[in-house]
Amino acid sequence: MNPVLEVKNLKKYFSTSKGVVRAVNDVSFSIAPGETLGLVGESGSGKSTVAYTVMGLYQPSGGHILFQGQDIAISHQKRKRVLKKELQIVFQDPGSSLNPRQTIEKILTLPLRLHTMDDNKNIKKIAEKVQNILSLVELPVEYMEKYPRSLGGGEKQMVAIARALATNPSLIVLDEPTSALDVSIQAKIIHKLIEIQQEKNLGYLFITHDLSLMRNIAHRVAIMYLGRIVEMAPAQQFFETPYHPYTRMLISSIPVVSSEEEKLKPGKIPSIGEIPSPVNLPPGCVFHPRCTNRLPICDKEEPKDFEIKTGHWVKCHLWSSNNN
Amino acid sequence: MSQLILDIKNLTVHFRVYGGYLKVLNEVNLAVARGEKVGLVGETGCGKTTTMKSVMGILPQPPGKIVQGKIFFQGKNTLIMKKSEIEKMRQTGISMIFQDPTAALNPVFTVGQQLYDVVRHSQSTDESHSRLSTQEVSIRALQDVSLPDPKRILENYPLQLSGGMRQRVCIALAIARSKQLLIADEPGTSLDVTIQDQILRLLNRIAVEKQMAIILISHSLGVIREWTNRVYVMYAGSIVEESTTEELFSNPLHPYTRALMDCVPRLTGGGTSEGIPGRIPDYFNPPSGCRFHPRCPQAFLLCYEKKPPLYRTNDVHQVACYLYQEANQ
Amino acid sequence: MTLSKNNPKRTKSGKAWYKFSQNPLSVIGLAIVLFVIFSALLAPWVTPYPSHSGKYVNYNETNLSPSIHHLFGTDVFGRDVFTRTIYAFRSSLIMGIVVLIIVVPIGVTLGLLAGYFKETWIDILIMRITDIFLSVPPLILALAITSVLKPNLTNAMLAVSVMWWPWYTRLVYGMATSLRNEYFVQSAELLGASKFHILFKEILPNCLSTILTKMTLDMGWVILIGASLSFVGLGEQAPKAALGSMVADGAKYLPEYWWISVFPGLAIMLIVLGFNLLGDGISDLFSMEEA
Numbered sequence: 014m015n016p017v018l019e020v021k022n023l024k025k026y027f028s029t030s031k032g033v034v035r036a037v038n039d040v041s042f043s044i045a046p047g048e049t050l051g052l053v054g055e056s057g058s059g060k061s062t063v064a065y066t067v068m069g070l071y072q073p074s075g076g077h078i079l080f081q082g083q084d085i086a087i088s089h090q091k092r093k094r095v096l097k098k099e100l101q102i103v104f105q106d107p108g109s110s111l112n113p114r115q116t117i118e119k120i121l122t123l124p125l126r127l128h129t130m131d132d133n134k135n136i137k138k139i140a141e142k143v144q145n146i147l148s149l150v151e152l153p154v155e156y157m158e159k160y161p162r163s164l165g166g167g168e169k170q171m172v173a174i175a176r177a178l179a180t181n182p183s184l185i186v187l188d189e190p191t192s193a194l195d196v197s198i199q200a201k202i203i204h205k206l207i208e209i210q211q212e213k214n215l216g217y218l219f220i221t222h223d224l225s226l227m228r229n230i231a232h233r234v235a236i237m238y239l240g241r242i243v244e245m246a247p248a249q250q251f252f253e254t255p256y257h258p259y260t261r262m263l264i265s266s267i268p269v270v271s272s273e274e275e276k277l278k279p280g281k282i283p284s285i286g287e288i289p290s291p292v293n294l295p296p297g298c299v300f301h302p303r304c305t306n307r308l309p310i311c312d313k314e315e316p317k318d319f320e321i322k323t324g325h326w327v328k329c330h331l332w333s334s335n336n337n
Numbered sequence: 338m339s340q341l342i343l344d345i346k347n348l349t350v351h352f353r354v355y356g357g358y359l360k361v362l363n364e365v366n367l368a369v370a371r372g373e374k375v376g377l378v379g380e381t382g383c384g385k386t387t388t389m390k391s392v393m394g395i396l397p398q399p400p401g402k403i404v405q406g407k408i409f410f411q412g413k414n415t416l417i418m419k420k421s422e423i424e425k426m427r428q429t430g431i432s433m434i435f436q437d438p439t440a441a442l443n444p445v446f447t448v449g450q451q452l453y454d455v456v457r458h459s460q461s462t463d464e465s466h467s468r469l470s471t472q473e474v475s476i477r478a479l480q481d482v483s484l485p486d487p488k489r490i491l492e493n494y495p496l497q498l499s500g501g502m503r504q505r506v507c508i509a510l511a512i513a514r515s516k517q518l519l520i521a522d523e524p525g526t527s528l529d530v531t532i533q534d535q536i537l538r539l540l541n542r543i544a545v546e547k548q549m550a551i552i553l554i555s556h557s558l559g560v561i562r563e564w565t566n567r568v569y570v571m572y573a574g575s576i577v578e579e580s581t582t583e584e585l586f587s588n589p590l591h592p593y594t595r596a597l598m599d600c601v602p603r604l605t606g607g608g609t610s611e612g613i614p615g616r617i618p619d620y621f622n623p624p625s626g627c628r629f630h631p632r633c634p635q636a637f638l639l640c641y642e643k644k645p646p647l648y649r650t651n652d653v654h655q656v657a658c659y660l661y662q663e664a665n666q
Numbered sequence: 667m668t669l670s671k672n673n674p675k676r677t678k679s680g681k682a683w684y685k686f687s688q689n690p691l692s693v694i695g696l697a698i699v700l701f702v703i704f705s706a707l708l709a710p711w712v713t714p715y716p717s718h719s720g721k722y723v724n725y726n727e728t729n730l731s732p733s734i735h736h737l738f739g740t741d742v743f744g745r746d747v748f749t750r751t752i753y754a755f756r757s758s759l760i761m762g763i764v765v766l767i768i769v770v771p772i773g774v775t776l777g778l779l780a781g782y783f784k785e786t787w788i789d790i791l792i793m794r795i796t797d798i799f800l801s802v803p804p805l806i807l808a809l810a811i812t813s814v815l816k817p818n819l820t821n822a823m824l825a826v827s828v829m830w831w832p833w834y835t836r837l838v839y840g841m842a843t844s845l846r847n848e849y850f851v852q853s854a855e856l857l858g859a860s861k862f863h864i865l866f867k868e869i870l871p872n873c874l875s876t877i878l879t880k881m882t883l884d885m886g887w888v889i890l891i892g893a894s895l896s897f898v899g900l901g902e903q904a905p906k907a908a909l910g911s912m913v914a915d916g917a918k919y920l921p922e923y924w925w926i927s928v929f930p931g932l933a934i935m936l937i938v939l940g941f942n943l944l945g946d947g948i949s950d951l952f953s954m955e956e957a
Contacts, residue, residue: 114871201612268559284531
């Protein structure tokens with residue numbers, strides 16, 4: 014099966030007054046139809062930048078973005094119209110992703126009007142379609158006349174998801190879609206997203222910092238640190254046998270609710286220090302200043318991707334040198 | 338039983354809005370003893386922040402209105418205190434740290450200026466402090482929160498510091514003068530997980546070292562489990578369950594607590610639940626009786642009629658649910 | 667939290683009134699403005715001496731002090747000052763309305779364009795022109811224009827329009843610049859919406875509340891400028907009643923026949939005050955807080 018999205022050696026640099034920020038620094042991954050790739054990382058990791066560059070909100074500084082085989086590594090204004098329908102995004106903050114001065118109906122009519130109404134701009138037909146998408150995300154039809162401010166955070170996010178689904182896309186980028194929401198609302202939304210994915214064979218690029226959530230929605234997980242993917246593996250393997258010290262540090266820091274989960278976590282690795290500024294990247298391996306398993310080579314040479322098991326890649330001297 | 342630092346009894350708070358009232362808090366009962374780490378867990382809109390604002394005396398009245406209830410801090414009812422007494426309570430009794438450290442710090446003053454303010458304008462109950470200068474007390478506060486190079490930090494403006502450091506400064510401001518109770522409202526939620534871990538560890542250490550009681554408010558069950566020894570579960574303006582942390586997680590009783598626990602995604606996998614049916618209630622016209630009944634799979638007639646009291650099921654566990662009426666000890 | 671909208675006590679208009687009336691001063695402002703508008707519209711029927719509004723002379727009744735028959739007294743031509751004041755509301759209101767009708771669409775559109783296309787030639791061109799107009803002292807500009815053209819109400823309105831539009835451009839520019847980075851705008855862009863849609867259907871509706879508030883306040887200020895112009899003889903010409911010219915006419919007779927200047931002057935104050943208070947109320951009305 015051909016991947017829906019293939020990202021190869023993607024780079025995005027920003028020039029600021031303090032220097033060049035290498036937000037995305039040689040990132041590669043692919044997503045098959047019906048698959049969710051989870052991108053996890055802390056602030057400054059570059060995960061949101063990857064999402065925005067894939068969408069075309071940023072022009073890449075280098076590398077390729079192949080959508081259904083075609084290179085789309087340009088800003089969205091220059092892309093073909095059909096891409097605007099195939100590739101959709103759900104933003105993090107439900108509060109500002111819906112125009113507060115538009116009714117839900119109006120918000121959902123826009124994508125329909127732009128992409129599915131070729132011949133008949135029949136108002137009645139559009140309204141019908143709006144009702145259909147609302148029922149797809151299990152929101153009552155009465156919501157059509159409401160304004161975003163009378164909806165709860167979870168409901169707003171459902172509208173944002175409905176908007177993304179309106180054009181029948183092949184891939185949806187979800188940038189921390191539930192981070193601002195309560196856990197019961199999050200459960201509802203995630204459950205719905207998975208249901209819809211199975212129904213429509215959609216690909217998801219799912220970004221979050223919540224590892225427990227990631228475990229339950231992603232088929233494969235990639236963890237980013239300062240612009241690089243340091244480990245990538247199928248979800249179960251990622252959590253059961255993490256190799257990279259940063260992955261282990263992150264997993265060991267998350268609070269969990271059961272003793273089974275406690276047993277799964279690697280032993281407590283205290284997180285030392287803070288994430289360095291992306292302007293001054295440490296030499297060698299970008300994680301070495303905070304790493305408790307440092308080797309002498311780590312501050313001199315950048316580690317390369319090493320496939321430690323089938324489908325499980327790590328960027329770490331500890332593991333690639335073991336095999337030498 | 339150790340002395341109670343804070344004892345909230347039957348607190349009921351309404352907010353005046355167009356056409357009526359939002360009946361936000363509905364007879365909240367909550368107590369904290371000396372040195373305890375108490376968690377208050379509940380989702381957005383359940384009333385946790387309103388409760389704490391009432392304790393701190395910073396609830397805007399109007400439109401808020403404390404309809405009934407008493408809040409005892411160290412045995413005295415804060416709701417009938419004079420303004421000067423409340424101020425003293427905030428200076429030497431209770432502090433609060435908020436979710437967003439950036440918003441809590443004044444960007445146009447240095448850390449030092451803000452710390453000095455706190456240190457100077459309060460009457461210290463520590464004799465040792467009266468011998469030290471304001472600067473020395475401030476530096477000590479920054480050291481207490483493990484900030485490296487305190488002298489330099491005093492000169493910095495909040496925006497020059499990272500999120501984690503700002504949160505530490507907020508904590509320093511809260512503990513610069515010794516207090517009996519620290520209320521932490523979603524600490525570290527806006528920060529990265531590894532930094533949040535550091536902050537929670539810090540709060541824990543401070544609680545032990547300074548013998549402060551902590552109320553940890555969070556919507557994250559994982560945080561509550563790891564960092565508290567007793568928990569209150571709040572829903573729609575009242576406490577629905579109260580227990581030691583260990584007991585709550587091994588044996589949650591209230592249908593809401595159980596549904597909530599089900600919703601938490603597990604690191605071990607297993608998929609996601611469908612969430613809790615329904616929505617949080619309309620405070621303008623809240624459901625009668627138990628406010629959770631419209632969403633409860635086990636609701637029966639009594640649940641619609643009268644709000645259930647807290648029933649005690651063992652010496653560490655109470656639950657406000659008629660399902661446990663019989664088990665009441 | 668969401669509030670039950672099905673409650674019969676909570677209608678949309680009721681809620682609007684609740685928000686608005688939280689501040690009693692806003693209600694006073696509304697009352698003043700409504701009074702001015704209705705008395706201007708119904709002037710022939712609510713004033714005691716409608717014929718005094720135009721060409722009228724009665725040398726037997728000149729300069730009479732305020733009394734039951736002449737609430738504000740009479741002027742040098744024997745005309746009832748009260749009647750003329752109410753009639754003068756007409757030219758004031760016309761000036762306010764016409765100026766805003768011209769200025770708002772132009773100023774707002776330019777502001778939207780400049781703000782959305784920030785840092786392109788569109789932005790630079792529009793904002794530099796705006797800066798130029800803003801740097802000329804407003805009254806001087808208006809005076810210059812009206813003294814070149816024939817002095818009458820139409821030209822006064824034109825002159826004020828020319829100097830007023832940049833304020834709207836500036837106002838909307840600031841708002842458009844920040845709104846264009848909002849997720850909902852980016853969403854529309856990503857969907858491929860036309861620039862027209864983004865400017866007028868996504869960004870503009872979020873500026874409306876500020877624009878409307880400013881328009882309300884501006885009614886008062888435009889009327890004041892209009893009065894200043896007619897004070898120096900560059901607005902509505904005699905014998906038509908205009909507040910500024912009435913003040914000017916009576917100025918020579920101060921302090922003896924004080925009523926000829928003072929009452930029109932107070933009327934100007936009242937109008938400006940009314941619109942200011944109303945403007946505050948309008949801005950409360952549009953605040954996003956749930957009542």
